[in-house]
Amino acid sequence: GGNDSPANDTETDNGNGSADEETSEGTEEAVETVTLRLAENHPEDYPTTIGNKEFARLVEEKTNGRYKIEVYAGGQLGQESQVLEQVQLGTIELARVNAIPLTQFSDQIGVLSMPYLFDDEEAKWEKLNGEVGQDLLATLDGSNLVGLAFYDSGERSFYNSERPIRTPEDMKGLQIRVQSSELAIDIVEALGGSATPMEFGEVYSALQTGVIDGAENNFPSYYTTNHYQVAKYFTVNGYQGTPEVLLASQSLWDKLSEEDQQIFREAALESVAVQRAAWAELTEKAKNAVVEGGSELIEVDDITPWREAVQPVYDKYGAQFEEWIERLTQ
Amino acid sequence: MKVVKMIKTGLDRILLVSSLTLLTAMVVVIIYQVFSRQVLGTAPAWSEEVSRLLFVWVSFLGIAYGFKEKVHIGVGLVVNKLPEKVQDAFDYFAKILVIGFGILMIHYGWQFTVLTSTSTMPGTGMPSSMLYVVIPIAGAFVTFNGIELLFRKGMHQKLDDVIEE
Amino acid sequence: MDVLILLGSFLLLIMFRVPIALALILSSLITGLYMDINLAALMQRMVGGLNSFSLLAIPFFVLAGEIMNEGGISRRLINLSNVIIGKIRGGLAMMNVLASTFFGGISGSAIADTSSVGSVMIPMMKKQGYDSNFAVATTISSSAQGVMIPPSHNMIIYSTAAGGISVGALFMGGLVPGLLLGFALMVITYILSVKRNYPKGEAVQAKDIPRIVWEGLLGLFTAVIILGGIISGFFTVTESAAIGTLYAFIITFFVYRDIKITRMGVILQRTFKTLSMVLFLIAASSAFGWLLALLKVPAMVSNTLISLSPNDIVTILLIVIILLALGMIMDMAPLILIATPILLPVATAVGMDPVHFGVVLILCLAIGLITPPVGTVLFVGSAIGRISIEESTKGLLPFYIVMLVILFIVAFVPELTLFLPNILGE
Ligand code: NA
Ligand code: NA
Numbered sequence A: 001g002g003n004d005s006p007a008n009d010t011e012t013d014n015g016n017g018s019a020d021e022e023t024s025e026g027t028e029e030a031v032e033t034v035t036l037r038l039a040e041n042h043p044e045d046y047p048t049t050i051g052n053k054e055f056a057r058l059v060e061e062k063t064n065g066r067y068k069i070e071v072y073a074g075g076q077l078g079q080e081s082q083v084l085e086q087v088q089l090g091t092i093e094l095a096r097v098n099a100i101p102l103t104q105f106s107d108q109i110g111v112l113s114m115p116y117l118f119d120d121e122e123a124k125w126e127k128l129n130g131e132v133g134q135d136l137l138a139t140l141d142g143s144n145l146v147g148l149a150f151y152d153s154g155e156r157s158f159y160n161s162e163r164p165i166r167t168p169e170d171m172k173g174l175q176i177r178v179q180s181s182e183l184a185i186d187i188v189e190a191l192g193g194s195a196t197p198m199e200f201g202e203v204y205s206a207l208q209t210g211v212i213d214g215a216e217n218n219f220p221s222y223y224t225t226n227h228y229q230v231a232k233y234f235t236v237n238g239y240q241g242t243p244e245v246l247l248a249s250q251s252l253w254d255k256l257s258e259e260d261q262q263i264f265r266e267a268a269l270e271s272v273a274v275q276r277a278a279w280a281e282l283t284e285k286a287k288n289a290v291v292e293g294g295s296e297l298i299e300v301d302d303i304t305p306w307r308e309a310v311q312p313v314y315d316k317y318g319a320q321f322e323e324w325i326e327r328l329t330q
Numbered sequence B: 001m002k003v004v005k006m007i008k009t010g011l012d013r014i015l016l017v018s019s020l021t022l023l024t025a026m027v028v029v030i031i032y033q034v035f036s037r038q039v040l041g042t043a044p045a046w047s048e049e050v051s052r053l054l055f056v057w058v059s060f061l062g063i064a065y066g067f068k069e070k071v072h073i074g075v076g077l078v079v080n081k082l083p084e085k086v087q088d089a090f091d092y093f094a095k096i097l098v099i100g101f102g103i104l105m106i107h108y109g110w111q112f113t114v115l116t117s118t119s120t121m122p123g124t125g126m127p128s129s130m131l132y133v134v135i136p137i138a139g140a141f142v143t144f145n146g147i148e149l150l151f152r153k154g155m156h157q158k159l160d161d162v163i164e165e
Numbered sequence C: 001m002d003v004l005i006l007l008g009s010f011l012l013l014i015m016f017r018v019p020i021a022l023a024l025i026l027s028s029l030i031t032g033l034y035m036d037i038n039l040a041a042l043m044q045r046m047v048g049g050l051n052s053f054s055l056l057a058i059p060f061f062v063l064a065g066e067i068m069n070e071g072g073i074s075r076r077l078i079n080l081s082n083v084i085i086g087k088i089r090g091g092l093a094m095m096n097v098l099a100s101t102f103f104g105g106i107s108g109s110a111i112a113d114t115s116s117v118g119s120v121m122i123p124m125m126k127k128q129g130y131d132s133n134f135a136v137a138t139t140i141s142s143s144a145q146g147v148m149i150p151p152s153h154n155m156i157i158y159s160t161a162a163g164g165i166s167v168g169a170l171f172m173g174g175l176v177p178g179l180l181l182g183f184a185l186m187v188i189t190y191i192l193s194v195k196r197n198y199p200k201g202e203a204v205q206a207k208d209i210p211r212i213v214w215e216g217l218l219g220l221f222t223a224v225i226i227l228g229g230i231i232s233g234f235f236t237v238t239e240s241a242a243i244g245t246l247y248a249f250i251i252t253f254f255v256y257r258d259i260k261i262t263r264m265g266v267i268l269q270r271t272f273k274t275l276s277m278v279l280f281l282i283a284a285s286s287a288f289g290w291l292l293a294l295l296k297v298p299a300m301v302s303n304t305l306i307s308l309s310p311n312d313i314v315t316i317l318l319i320v321i322i323l324l325a326l327g328m329i330m331d332m333a334p335l336i337l338i339a340t341p342i343l344l345p346v347a348t349a350v351g352m353d354p355v356h357f358g359v360v361l362i363l364c365l366a367i368g369l370i371t372p373p374v375g376t377v378l379f380v381g382s383a384i385g386r387i388s389i390e391e392s393t394k395g396l397l398p399f400y401i402v403m404l405v406i407l408f409i410v411a412f413v414p415e416l417t418l419f420l421p422n423i424l425g426e
Helices: A006-010 A047-062 A080-089 A107-113 A121-128 A131-138 A182-190 A200-209 A219-224 A250-255 A258-292 A304-309 A311-329 B002-040 B047-069 B084-118 B134-150 B159-164 C002-015 C020-035 C040-050 C054-070 C073-085 C091-104 C110-127 C132-146 C153-161 C167-195 C206-232 C237-256 C261-294 C297-308 C312-329 C332-349 C354-368 C376-385 C389-412 C414-423
Strands: A034-040 A067-072 A094-098 A145-151 A157-160 A175-178 A194-197 A214-217 A233-236 A244-249 A296-299
Touching: A034 A047, A034 A080, A047 A067, A047 A094, A047 A145, A047 A244, A047 A258, A080 A094, A080 A145, A080 A244, A080 B084, A080 C040, A107 A131, A107 A311, A121 A131, A121 A311, A131 A145, A131 A311, A145 A250, A145 A258, A175 A182, A175 A200, A182 A194, A182 A311, A200 A214, A200 C206, A219 A258, A244 A250, A244 A258, A258 A296, A304 A311, B002 B047, B002 B134, B002 C054, B002 C237, B002 C261, B047 B134, B047 C040, B047 C054, B047 C261, B084 B134, B084 C020, B084 C040, B134 C040, C002 C020, C002 C261, C020 C040, C020 C261, C020 C332, C040 C261, C054 C073, C054 C110, C054 C153, C054 C206, C054 C237, C054 C261, C073 C091, C073 C110, C073 C206, C091 C110, C091 C132, C091 C167, C091 C206, C110 C132, C110 C376, C132 C167, C132 C354, C132 C376, C132 C389, C153 C167, C153 C261, C153 C332, C153 C354, C167 C206, C167 C354, C167 C389, C167 C414, C206 C237, C261 C297, C261 C332, C297 C312, C297 C332, C312 C332, C312 C354, C312 C389, C332 C354, C354 C389, C354 C414, C376 C389, C389 C414
Parallel strands: A034 A067, A034 A094, A175 A194, A175 A214, A233 A296
Antiparallel strands: A094 A244, A145 A244, A157 A214, A157 A233
């Protein structure tokens, strides 16, 4: 982190957690201000946090201050999967998490992790911000979670310390660190690499010592983890773009009037633009920084061999997500 | 009374044996993971999750065991200076709190277990409640051990016991 | 109000001699009740605080320590120290310190060190004519040092609390300050021994030396395996701890062979007992800390601290004083978990590296282990030496001064901590 956001200093009710009551002057009736907590595991100045704050601002504005949202950034309230359980309980009213842990509650959401799912970014966000996206979020029904909107976390690509990778053939024989999930392992194996699940914090030294040859992530992570110092070949070939999700607890949702529910959804969707702009800016910054730091970016012109190579993954998981793949890609 | 004692001894035995078994299993799983990664070249997706699960179980059963063995340290800056009779009264109060804590663990632990029964853990596909069901189980043992403490003197280990180790 | 209830009920319960871990969770539950939070959330936080892969190294460190302890490691480390330093004036006392330095390289538990090294060394020292309070003081002050020397499970707890700071860097960061502290303690021990005319030690017979050195080094190699595994990146911290345990097992049962393998049952039970204490503290502190975060206490305290102090040096000084004061009345594990989210932002705001802050934090709390009114290691050491806490404290006075001097050097010369991690690229 490092950068402190001045936005936090304006808070008036430090010390009191839940539902504060304040009287606002000028109105005939006393307006009750309900303060809600939003858990965020990224730091203060991260794009998702910027999105959260925009969402908070919009909600406060649209409800004339009846709802105030405090963003707890930096994972103060726990790791994502634990925060999710707190949201289920209703102790934390709002949270921003990645879509991957949400598959614990609705396996359908796993479709968003399929490789080379969308043609391009534009198609992706048109779908995610539209009806299909909302329908997909609605599959969380019954798990005490209410999905509001998707946030951008870019595209994950492969990078390694051995050689420039241009085609799937170049992946042969490389040990690639993946997140410990079956799908992640299957994708790398389908592309010809050998997958090694490993804790994220261990990757830097594993790359340095050659225990693994490469890993995969987006530009900002590639930069902030310093992986670019020990694995300089970055193949710009986003193969997976699992988005982030902004969500609310069912118990909060049930307490909101229908109009307020509408306001929360609108505010969430409207905040996406600000979040995505912040993401694009960060990506650009990271990209320039790694190039300056000596990374070699390998642009891939023809994506076709990559799409063909991951066909086994679609053969294995495709049937399960059939309906969604169809709707997301039509 | 004799029967109650026998049952309690049996429960203690179950708690200790199952805890040590889980502890050993945890050690074995991690050593297998190292072997698998270093020798076979790939680590299984389940081993980390299973070892964390076992760790949480061992920890929670350990809470209950700790009350029986009186290892949970207290401070008592004020109480220590008081006459022994008064000290005993304070200990009695603490023992009742132990029982209360056990009951809360059973109640809320179970509530949480039910809540998480529909979600699954990513590595193994087991229901998440496998992680949390240990709370009410440990809560039951905490309650039993708390009740037993009512019939025993003190609730903190004497330092002489530490030395014998 | 919520904060007052949380802290007030905690302090009250502690004063009533309720076990610390229980007091932490009960005060959290009471506050949760008052705030109308579903109490199941606090149960979840207890599990959440434990549900982390790097914490899994703790059982291994404890187990490795118990195996080696039961297998006679402390006797061998004492013998090894005797070969190195035994002959000079105050030899036995300096052996005591050196043995603890070695012991710290195998275990991270100051209590285990005091009780195993101390129960051999304190009676020996008394018999040779050392004052009881001096014998106890050398034993326990040197035990505190073992917390700094890697491996140290307290560093792992800090790494978790600080949001995943490299354990390898912390281990390397603690090494030099730990050794420096050991060296300083040795110097003060020597000075006092000369001044008080304590006896010289007995020379070791030359023919025994190779065996003593060999067996001692075999034991110390546990540390090399654990550290080497982590630094080289071949193993994760937990995996290194597991390999170290495996090695300790082999050395104990197939090389030292003081005990039979059937003792493993007792060793496991003892490990479980130690774990139950530490892990309950971690679980309960995690619920307590979560409530503090929910109530925005960390932000409040940090902002106040930053706005209060005129410059960085004063801020660091304040941090050190706060930690020393807290360490005097509370146990190490919960303090690491609770103080880290509050003070780390302050420390980084004045330019302290998180690794440097971690080492300073651990050193402050290690001093807390041997200071009254509440110091677990002080209690255990006094009990072994069969003297009162007051008497031990009197003997400790010169040692406190030395430790404080080292603490300030470590706090204000960050290079001391950071140059090793930097060289190794951690
Ligand atoms: Na150590
Ligand atoms: Na103390």
